[in-house]
Amino acid sequence: MKSGIKLFILIALLQTGCKKLVDPSAPGNKIGYQAVYANNKTASSVLSRLFSDFGSFSEGTAGIPILMSISGDDLNAAAASDLFTQDMYSNRIMKDGTYWWYDMYKYIYTTNDALEMLPVSKGVTDPVRNQLMGEARFARAFCYFYLVNIYGDVPLITSTDYQENITKGRTASEQIYQLIVNDLIAAKALLSDKYFNADITTVSTERLRPTKAVATAMLARVYLYLKEYAKAEAEASEVIANPIYELPELNSVFLRSSKEAIWQLPALQARFNTMDGKALILRTTPGIPNGPRPEYPFVISTFLKNAFETGDTRSTKWIGDSSGFKFANKYKVWDIDKPITEYIMMLRLAEQYLIRGEARIKQNKVGEGIDDLNALRKRARGSNPGDLPDLSKAMSQDAAIQAVEHERQVELFVEWGHRWFDLKRTDRLNAVMTIVTPQKNPAVTWQPFRALYPLPSGEVNTAPGLQGHQNPGYN
Template sequence: MSMKKKLSYILSGILIIAFYSCKKLVEVDPPITRTTEGSVFSTDDNAIAVVTNIYESLSQQDLSGNGSLMSLSAIGGLYADELNLFDATNTGLNLFYTNSLNPTVTGPWGNYYATIFTTNTVLSGLGHSATLSPAVKTQLKGEAEFIRAFCYFYLVNLYGDVPLVVTPDYKVNSVLSRSPVASIYQQITNDLLNAEADLSSDYLDGTLKPYGGSPERVRPAKAAATALLSRVYLYQQKYAEAEIYASKLIADSTYALVPLDNVFLKNSKEAIWQIQPTLVTATQEGRFFVLPPGGPGMGQPVYLSDTQLNVFDVGDGRRTKWIDIASGFYFDAKYKVGGIVVQAPVTTEYSMVLRLAEQYLIRAEARIKQHKIDAGVGDLNILRGRARVAPTSQNPNPLPPLPIGMSAANAMKAVERERQCELFCEWGNRFFDLKRWPSATNPSISLADEELSQVKKNWKSTDKFWPILQDDIVKDPALKQNPGY
């Protein structure tokens, strides 16, 4: 049997176990034996392949599948106020669009836990291996810690309290209840701090060696942990820490803001972490969001909402460069290759997961919350400067800088607007922002309750968190359902 085929069988075994762990979450069949674990993590090549498979799996996930990790850019935009659904007969997407989720809808719950199970298996295997190269073991440990933290970040923001699964031991996992949000964030922070220490500063290739030329940014490097840490601190209202971690990346010459047309290209200098398409040469975002000339249809069923279109000021290049129109329907055109074109001659774009522009937005908000309002507004103006179109005789001063001396309330409104203009249709950022910010007029409710109740016919406050899968609750009585379901 060839090494490639043998490795394929090993990986398949791990993925089958992960699949069952996602279907049952904590009531799973006995995991890989120590003997199998030993064979997987006995050589560098085998161990690297297990972790690489996580990224390959992400790259192949369809945005229209509401159970995939990657689908959050689509279902998050539909659930909030960024996207409209063209075809109401698309039952899976319509449940998100009409905020009509129920406990039988899987959502991304199962796939996040399947990936967590894989990372726990990796961490266990690495811990028991005495034959891996120290550098490979350390890097893979950092990657597994980062991916686990990444998954838990989305779980805690989508579902609130969730089971904290940190071992592949099915006996332990089968009786878990939901852990408080604070405990989940503590685990995320610990994993990211460990990952930041373990991950290489350089981007590494498929053999975990530094690139000889221009590096691909598809394996998480140290900066990915730093970037997610800054976001995690911001969400926990630890503003001083958020500012510090965002500043690390802004000061790093490895990264830079690039022209709007170049942001989503592969290996863009703005990219902190990207996912490389592996089955076709177009990104999943391009294939899903980019409309064909005839407008939306079965394969591209969404288009931009008026709420999203109306947020841009005159002279904002993000409106002209990142939005296009087909048969009267405006669509997200951050990615140019996609729609009915699923196979371009060469891959020119990678899916963006973490990028430098978000770090300016994080630092701006963190500074404003620490009463460093002018400094925070300065960060927003850097992004506005990048987005500004060329002056014309009709518009001699497009997208002017925000004024110095703004009030804290107005500066936060500017943060919201800039995040809407910059991060739309990216990984559910808008939905999470609406949930974490209080209403300016009624601080006892969230901005989600204030704004989404105006655009969603059936919006309820309990809709801010999604339902736990009923099958898991039946199998594990320790799990309790979210209110409202």
């Protein structure tokens, strides 16, 4: 666990720890390093560092993908030795359970700072300014999307004014979502359609910085969650139609050179590919029995294992086998000092097919929606007769929605909390977790309030705007 730095104290320190007053035309009372936004190079470094820091909640045993997968029914973490992981896995965490809150608000502060400073910077050229402002709007929307889906109503912080921010209470989720949509629409307008290197002037062959398509893909997801299905379909269709994105064969999806990648992050820790690979891949050690260990305690759950249909090669290409122990194997490299062949996947094309398929079905365009699901089934189909057949385009709308849930489960497992969020947004979480939780730990009964995680107790106890406003059930 990271130290319990209080959000609003952190914001104050970030602000008052700076040295120089900015240009007088900057927002009132704004304090910051004037030199940071003095030119293209230094300004772009702020956002470069921000996206590098995103790795803190993006991968490994502290990341959203793994921890939310053990909260749900993707992963079994029974071999974990630390109480925090066990409590997350058993759905019995009570307080101070996650520290993503602190990281995300720190990153939101950075985006707010950039959005205040870039418009008044005289040394940043307009093309770079637009790109960086688009990146900042996207990053803020991305953080708020996860904050609101993990914690529910959260403080809406859009400035760097400490005196204002310290008074903030919880803002209704609907208002948070409006900011997310507005930020993504603005980001889409500001961002280039090209992937840039860190200098924001030379084009990159890697997909590590946000582009117009990155904002579009995220907007498609947000519209789906908001049940604005026509808009979700339109945004997803725009990404799917982009010729630079393809559905490669399964073993190529998570490579750094993946044509499916819409947005990736580079290695978080030096000398390793991804922390997810390091944490999830089981390996043999001479003299030690095979299977999960505290260093890599995760295997796929029985629920996920049983979800795969006959002939679905995702069950072999994305699931590893270590002497009968099945583990998530989307990432293939775990050991140190190997060539960097994999990056952490943030957004990818398959999700856009799933978004569009669901959005079409919800608009009663069942046949078109099933076509999108079948595109992914075709890629995963084995070579034997009868393997993973196409879904019928004549099925009912209700059956088609069930097919969407299934396809999302076997396609997006252990990625970014998709399964947990899907069960929540479709009102299926209680039904599933009532069965799952007692099988994880017979001493624990699922309680519906755990659909939201607790706010950090330090915030609730000391932040003036949050005192006494913990999520129900955690008081």
